[in-house]
Amino acid sequence: MAVHVLAVLAYKEGDPVTSSSLASSVNTNPVIIRRLLLSLKRARLIDTRKGVGAGSRLTRSPQRINLAEIYRAVESHETFKSPANKPNAGCPVGNCIRKTLDKVFESAENAMEQDLRKTTLADVVQKAREACLGATKRAS
Amino acid sequence: MAVHVLAVLAYKEGDPVTSSSLASSVNTNPVIIRRLLLSLKRARLIDTRKGVGAGSRLTRSPQRINLAEIYRAVESHETFKSPANKPNAGCPVGNCIRKTLDKVFESAENAMEQDLRKTTLADVVQKAREACLGATKRAS
DNA sequence: CGAGAATGTAACATTAACGATTACATTAAA
DNA sequence: TTTAATGTAATCGTTAATGTTACATTCTCG
Numbered sequence A, B: 001m002a003v004h005v006l007a008v009l010a011y012k013e014g015d016p017v018t019s020s021s022l023a024s025s026v027n028t029n030p031v032i033i034r035r036l037l038l039s040l041k042r043a044r045l046i047d048t049r050k051g052v053g054a055g056s057r058l059t060r061s062p063q064r065i066n067l068a069e070i071y072r073a074v075e076s077h078e079t080f081k082s083p084a085n086k087p088n089a090g091c092p093v094g095n096c097i098r099k100t101l102d103k104v105f106e107s108a109e110n111a112m113e114q115d116l117r118k119t120t121l122a123d124v125v126q127k128a129r130e131a132c133l134g135a136t137k138r139a140s
Numbered sequence C: 001c002g003a004g005a006a007t008g009t010a011a012c013a014t015t016a017a018c019g020a021t022t023a024c025a026t027t028a029a030a
Numbered sequence D: 001t002t003t004a005a006t007g008t009a010a011t012c013g014t015t016a017a018t019g020t021t022a023c024a025t026t027c028t029c030g
Helices: A002-011 A019-026 A030-042 A065-075 A094-116 A121-139 B002-011 B019-026 B032-043 B067-074 B095-116 B123-139
Strands: A048-050 A057-058 B046-049 B055-058
Touching: A002 A019, A002 A057, A002 A121, A002 B123, A019 A057, A019 B032, A030 A048, A030 A065, A057 B095, A065 A094, A065 A121, A094 A121, A094 B002, A094 B095, A094 B123, A121 B046, A121 B095, B002 B019, B002 B055, B002 B067, B002 B123, B019 B055, B019 B123, B032 B046, B032 B055, B032 B067, B046 B123, B067 B095, B067 B123
Parallel strands: none
Antiparallel strands: A048 A057, B046 B055
């Protein structure tokens, strides 16, 4: 969803967009969007202004924003959360496996982010546009 | 958690282990374990026998089981599920972005699995053992 | 062959996370 | 000063995951 929102912002190229219009684009509630925008603002991906005629816009050009940044801004980094369940102290494996797995998972998440880094927001917008044209042509 | 269970199985090298003892190792309920074991059995990673003195064991040596296989067996492949929310038809971006993002995420997930493939169950067990020794030494 | 021990599985309760909704104080531009 | 927008809190519903209980089934051993 975060990507969707940013894609709309990229589409509007610099014009400030309100959370209400973003919400209607994603078919959800403005408050949900605002919470999302807060995360994005914390990550300095967008810029928000308050007041009449206000809204949000990107701080950089879409070519310079990659999906890994968006992922980091939004996700809670708990794709692989070890369960809060403390393992049985009597188990010779349980006690020591946690840290080992954490390392492995961190590496896996890094690999994923590396891959996401290859795609920019501009790429997404452009490909979406192409897909759209294809669909229109097919429908006509 | 799945990895934890399999690590215990690897530790016991071939001896059948009951879901009850696995459950007490992970500090959870036998039924949870049994549900997990079903997934693992479907993926042909383990072999379960019923009846007295029964239990589960690995079908292959731990050197020949990598974490990507375990991930595939257990995870629902919805790490990035696009929200069921249908986008607003009026939004020029929303209509066409879905498929584009799905492709990107699939690629990212593949990257992650590639990374997981580098670690075998045997690696995990061995590293956990080392971590354990270190902890013991530090405590003594 | 029968008893006991284990799995397979269904039904249901509990919990946590997320989205949705409502409400309201705050801010800033016109 | 008015008004449109954000920031934020409180609450509710839904869904998924876990936990729990229960029971039929299956297998092995005596």
